[in-house]
Amino acid sequence: MFYHLLYPLSESFNVLNVFRYITVRSFLAFIIASVVSIVWGRFFIRYMKKKQFGQTIRDDGPQSHLKKRGTPTMGGVFIIGTVFLTCLIAGNFNSWVFLGTLGIFLSYFLLGWLDDYLKILKKNTDGVAGKMKLLWQFATSLAVTYFLFSRGIIDGQLFIPFMKEPLVDLGVGYIFFASIVIVGSSNAVNLTDGLDGLAIGPIITSAATLGLLSYVAGHYEISNYLYIPYVDSAGELVVLSAAIVGAGVGFLWYNSYPAQVFMGDCGSLSLGGALGMMAVFTKNELLFVVIGGIFVIEALSVIIQVVSYKTRKKRVFKMAPIHHHFELLGWSEPKVIVRFWLVSIILAILSIATLKLR
Numbered sequence: 001m002f003y004h005l006l007y008p009l010s011e012s013f014n015v016l017n018v019f020r021y022i023t024v025r026s027f028l029a030f031i032i033a034s035v036v037s038i039v040w041g042r043f044f045i046r047y048m049k050k051k052q053f054g055q056t057i058r059d060d061g062p063q064s065h066l067k068k069r070g071t072p073t074m075g076g077v078f079i080i081g082t083v084f085l086t087c088l089i090a091g092n093f094n095s096w097v098f099l100g101t102l103g104i105f106l107s108y109f110l111l112g113w114l115d116d117y118l119k120i121l122k123k124n125t126d127g128v129a130g131k132m133k134l135l136w137q138f139a140t141s142l143a144v145t146y147f148l149f150s151r152g153i154i155d156g157q158l159f160i161p162f163m164k165e166p167l168v169d170l171g172v173g174y175i176f177f178a179s180i181v182i183v184g185s186s187n188a189v190n191l192t193d194g195l196d197g198l199a200i201g202p203i204i205t206s207a208a209t210l211g212l213l214s215y216v217a218g219h220y221e222i223s224n225y226l227y228i229p230y231v232d233s234a235g236e237l238v239v240l241s242a243a244i245v246g247a248g249v250g251f252l253w254y255n256s257y258p259a260q261v262f263m264g265d266c267g268s269l270s271l272g273g274a275l276g277m278m279a280v281f282t283k284n285e286l287l288f289v290v291i292g293g294i295f296v297i298e299a300l301s302v303i304i305q306v307v308s309y310k311t312r313k314k315r316v317f318k319m320a321p322i323h324h325h326f327e328l329l330g331w332s333e334p335k336v337i338v339r340f341w342l343v344s345i346i347l348a349i350l351s352i353a354t355l356k357l358r
Contacts, residue, residue, distance in 0.1 A: 022215065022235045025090040026242040032089060033243045037082040037250025041075070045254060045261050048072035071259060074116045076267020079247045080109045086243040095236040096153050100144050101277040102240065107140040108186055108273035112266035120264075127265070137186060137273070141179040145280070149175050157229065159283045161354040164227040178280045181288065185276030188295035190268040191302055191321045196259035197252055198323060198337050202294040202344035203271050204248040209291050209348040210278040211241030216355065217282040226355050229283045237278050244271065257334050287354060293347040294340055298322060 049072055084106070092098055115127040128136075148154045149172070156174035157166035170177055193199035216222050218235025251267075254260040272295070279288035289296055301322035308316045317325040326336045 030246040033246025073262040074264040075261040109270035112269035182276035186272035188299040189272030196257040201341040
């Protein structure tokens with residue numbers, strides 16, 4: 001909102017003209033989000049400890065996790081709060097692309113907050129029912145994507161890396177495809193959030209990568225040069241991705257091993273949904289399988305485990321999601337976390353490299 005207040009004054013004060021540059025506002029968003037989340041996080045953790053709002057730990061999980069019982073959770077509150085505050089300062093609310101992503105972001109945050117509230121404060125171990133979660137997620141994503149599709153802001157064309165032309169035009173069916181990407185991303189990130197700092201690392205690398213791809217997609221000349229589909233005002237997503245990266249850095253300050261706070265569903269569901277929406281807007285739905293490869297692997301491990309047990313009564317992994325499998329193999333928690341981070345960084349670099357392979 002401050003962008004809309006300050007930029008019009010650039011006619012009188014030339015120095016304010018810098019606010020029209022997405023790069024400047026993105027840098028500002030990163031700095032503000034990093035500082036605010038670190039400062040706010042300290043008070044948030046203190047408050048949660050005072051109220052004794054701590055994480056419950058599964059008894060059937062790795063025994064080393066039992067010592068984490070009571071650690072403050074719902075850290076997503078200060079992550080999402082920081083991102084939203086930063087967007088109010090540096091975001092361009094004239095962009096439907098920006099508003100659509102922010103809409104998914106906030107809706108999924110409310111869902112996650114309700115789930116955490118029922119689990120932590122009301123001691124309801126089930127939280128929001130699984131079917132209700134999916135209904136909420138799909139209802140929101142379908143509504144947002146339908147609105148944007150009907151206004152011509154997004155189309156049904158599906159692109160894959162290495163090809164200059166679209167693979168297929170899904171037409172109206174793209175609305176359902178995009179919703180699956182968004183909901184799948186949200187729940188995959190949620191499944192990844194099981195170790196100290198495990199989820200936020202790939203979230204940071206994925207947000208940074210999608211931010212770069214958003215800038216390319218929103219720049220007419222660069223997108224044409226690289227044969228990337230041009231998406232009007234997609235560059236505004238760089239501000240949001242910078243805010244997510246900054247808030248993620250601040251959260252990691254407290255969530256790194258041993259964690260002082262956990263993200264909770266209010267953080268993982270909303271951040272995952274935002275990443276999925278950015279992939280949809282920049283036409284990188286299929287490339288997102290590589291960008292968010294860690295999330296995909298985590299989700300697939302759960303699916304494989306469930307299907308195998310129901311059909312064969314046998315488990316493929318010692319425990320799912322797969323990060324617990326490696327723990328039970330004898331890997332220390334920090335080793336699992338760092339190695340997953342490294343894989344995420346490598347996948348991000350490979351994803352960026354596809355820009356020159358079309």
